[in-house]
Amino acid sequence: MKVNLEVKMERKKNRQISCRDLDITGGFWQEKQRLFRAVTLNAVYDRFEETGRFEALNCSWKEGMPDKPHIFWDSDVAKWIEGAAYFLLKQRDDELEARVDELISRMERQQWEDGYLNSYFTTVEPEERFRRRTDHELYCAGHLIEAAIAYAQATGRKKLLAMMEKYVALIDRVFRQEHSAAFDTPGHEEIELALYRLYEYTGKESYCRLAEYFVDTRGTSSRDETYDFADQEHMQSHLPVRRQKTAEGHSVRALYLYCAMADQARISGEEEMEQVCRTLFENITRKRMYITGGVGSTHRGESFTFDYDLPEYTAYNETCASIALAMFCRRMWLLEADGRYADCAERAIYNTVLSGVSLSGDSFFYENPIAADPARNAFNESRAEGLREHLPILSRVKVFGCSCCPPNLLRFVGSIADYMYSVSGNTIYAHCYMDAEGELETDAGKVRLKQETAYPFDGRIRITTETDCACTIAVRIPAWSEGWKLTVNGEKVETVPQKGYLPVHREWKSGDYLELELDMKIRFWESNPRVTDTCGRIAVTRGPLVFCAEGIDNEDLLLRDVRLDPEQSGTIRMKPFEGTVLPVLELAGTVRKQEDDLYVKPGAGRKSVSLKLIPYFAWANRSVTQMNTWFLEG
């Protein structure tokens, strides 16, 4: 069967297909969403309730009382509401909505006449509103805007949305028109992308203008202080955004900014901004990203550092940073149909993002190191406080003082179908594969698609059209897939990938089905030798999953010393694992015969061993043991 290879990959009009239009119907993500609805949603709520985050919305705290409100608590509440909204979108729930409405009512009561809305400043330092750039004020506003939109879309209830539009009008006046705030751009980006979202939801130009104003002003204002003037990079204020070529500073802030920049490039059609986004994406993915899609390698400023600086045991890799990286990738594929973006999004999603939450759904990692040595942590904890280094914890916990990651995971998993499709003209791009169905609007009309897959554990994806439509379905071939098979209604299709997508154009009839089979062999990856810590080592992946080895599965093995031959194919078995079923790999390797001396003659001999590996995201769910991702090669 021949298909048209000359399908033009259209640009600019690329449009995201939202999770509103898609229902997860099975597979990996249905299991995850059910867990999140049953456990995570309530677990995060309960921890926030216990820690006073909801009480703070009443603005009744006084000096001397416990649970002093914190500058970023509004954002925690907002992300929880946004997460709840995605679950309500699929299944309304009176009790849950009553909880959300109660929180919104508390906020309504505290909103100022002029629209101002921030529980910390209102309660603790009202005279300081709009005066402290570093204090997350507009970051909170941004998350509340996103929550308001999601809640309105899920339930039709627009009280919070109206409150936020009133607040945004104030922000617009103070910042963009009067310049009467003490600073010009927020210290923690987020409101920019939220304003673009608000613009796209409401169609009101002023929101677009305000977003543009914040993006374009960054790095140009002498009034924009940071925690330390010497480090404007921390808040991406070291240069006007169009002159930024490398990812710098606080990784979540950076990526939220880049999201807004990509939104701006798409909405405005500005080529220069698009190119800047591409340059930043390249810098991240070619020089500053872990194989797990983790970014921001140091706890010092939770930030990007310098090219090829990717230490293993101290890798910071904030869960939120990988969520933000996926968000940026999704915006980039709306700008440009290039499989690199979805490759990167999946790298982040299936590894560092999911590592951020326990398989039980109620415990979280803020940091996601790629190797763990319990002896180092134990020694560190035994020391006096002033002598300790900062090390990632090795067991997930229920809540953090700075608990941004848990509700961010909630909203992310709740809206995961956002990562499935985009449409450009009459071309449907299938980016990330999930078991889901829904209706997609194309220039050639609406198409109902059903996708069935056991991805990411299996490489077979079946997409069935449930509507007649003459359109192109462009399926992504991930870079890790060395080969693929593509059939339509069982017949092989001859087509070649264009920048990572295989376009199949035809007059689809209801019931036609496209079957794609990706190459799910175990693969090995050498680290770029410029990476000090992993130079000379190899990592193991299968599909989008990075695998790691834990001590608990490999007793008596010094994981660091395991040498793997990358020519082997290994074995893969699906195994019960802490309430779910996961692929466990078994590979042949060697370790050095144990000697006690620190320094010995080479050639002491190695013995054969078998190494068990599990998906990286599943590490630290059973006990605190050594964990390793990069192995010796040979």
Next chain:
Amino acid sequence: MKVNLEVKMERKKNRQISCRDLDITGGFWQEKQRLFRAVTLNAVYDRFEETGRFEALNCSWKEGMPDKPHIFWDSDVAKWIEGAAYFLLKQRDDELEARVDELISRMERQQWEDGYLNSYFTTVEPEERFRRRTDHELYCAGHLIEAAIAYAQATGRKKLLAMMEKYVALIDRVFRQEHSAAFDTPGHEEIELALYRLYEYTGKESYCRLAEYFVDTRGTSSRDETYDFADQEHMQSHLPVRRQKTAEGHSVRALYLYCAMADQARISGEEEMEQVCRTLFENITRKRMYITGGVGSTHRGESFTFDYDLPEYTAYNETCASIALAMFCRRMWLLEADGRYADCAERAIYNTVLSGVSLSGDSFFYENPIAADPARNAFNESRAEGLREHLPILSRVKVFGCSCCPPNLLRFVGSIADYMYSVSGNTIYAHCYMDAEGELETDAGKVRLKQETAYPFDGRIRITTETDCACTIAVRIPAWSEGWKLTVNGEKVETVPQKGYLPVHREWKSGDYLELELDMKIRFWESNPRVTDTCGRIAVTRGPLVFCAEGIDNEDLLLRDVRLDPEQSGTIRMKPFEGTVLPVLELAGTVRKQEDDLYVKPGAGRKSVSLKLIPYFAWANRSVTQMNTWFLEG
């Protein structure tokens, strides 16, 4: 020729042959001592003069004046005087002696009626004397005792010695008799070993008792505070010394304590204490020591950490700690004729100790990392202060705020011949090889020995007896020497090593000569795989020298990625190098073909390269470039 293989290695009566009895007559150490006499002695003096360390001895500082005296400045002055004394021992010098005498006079004027002598407390906080354990008071006293002995031995002038004996009498009364100080043992050990030295020099028992008191009381007193009660390990006060099995806390403090413990074991003959010393030596050398003899792997508390924790780029490896390790080894070989101690001493001396000073003799490293990445330092320095990590500097400097290492190097190099011989009964042990001669007292009478060698660059050592004497000369076979040749008067000697020493007993006649040839092949060493950072890597040595590669000699090579085949023999050339001549090694290796991607398929291919290596101690003498000690194997 047959010699008696049954020579009994005697114990306990082992006696050090001092640098007083030996003259360095050529070779490596003569060059170094000449440099130190011509440059280092004055350079350290000038920096101390400029920074107010000598002025502080006048005790005339008042609040508001510059150069406020510091708690450890007396120890800096003391070590400079001690260093000067070793040079005066070999060549008197009126001008230099006048300088020393002037400093002693300043101290004499400040000494209290009751003997108290400390410029910091006398000037700044007289009411706090003997009240602050953490403030280096007795540490300063210890160094002044050592200086006083060395100066008396060199010049016969005993003013400082008398002052120190008076001060020690006060310390004995306050600490041992009255317990009227606010603490029981010093926060920074040093006085203990100094008191043993004073005992051995004067023969006065009370000094031995006081030393014993300090050693035995450590770890038993509830009055002994530390900087933080949670970390008594920092000052080795977590346990009574006889129960300490692992090297803990501040590495210099620990090793000065172990020196005193070894002295105590030798002087008292206590087996338990000797065994404790052996256990600590084992823990250090088998689990906590760099291949360069560096110890104390972290800047946090300048301390030992946990077994196999030997990071490369952040290795602290204080110069003083390796000096202290050599000092401990020298005391251990007096307890027990076992070549491991001299092996370890040489490892420290020829690598980390010498790395502490520039080849020009006027600049110093406090920290001695075993790998350097200028990009990491540059990034770090570009950051705001609060976001910086502690990293070793990559160029030596003239003086430090805490400038203990430069004068410690001065006294160490000045007295290097202390490391040559010890005598037990009628057995002379030759530990470290140097071009030197002198007279050794044995139970069989005095023996004049002349040692000629180009060690450490050449493995041939010739020892000529210049006296008739029936005694045993036991020459050390370093563990790195896989073979050796031993002849006496040109005839091969059949003897087997006993714990690292080849004993040759005969009726030596004046003019007899023993020739030893050690195996100076290039050798490779695998790291114990438990060492996270160097697991899977190999290091290169020749003789006692560890070699490293610097970017300046290997342009365009990513040193970290160089893979070496340990089967090769390599080439060695003596080359002019910054005013001296050093061996430069050339080895064949491979590097991966450069690719830009972070993660690539294995098997991209490697290309052959030639790697130039220089002695580790000579690194950072030309420019700031990458430096690497551990290479990939294969």
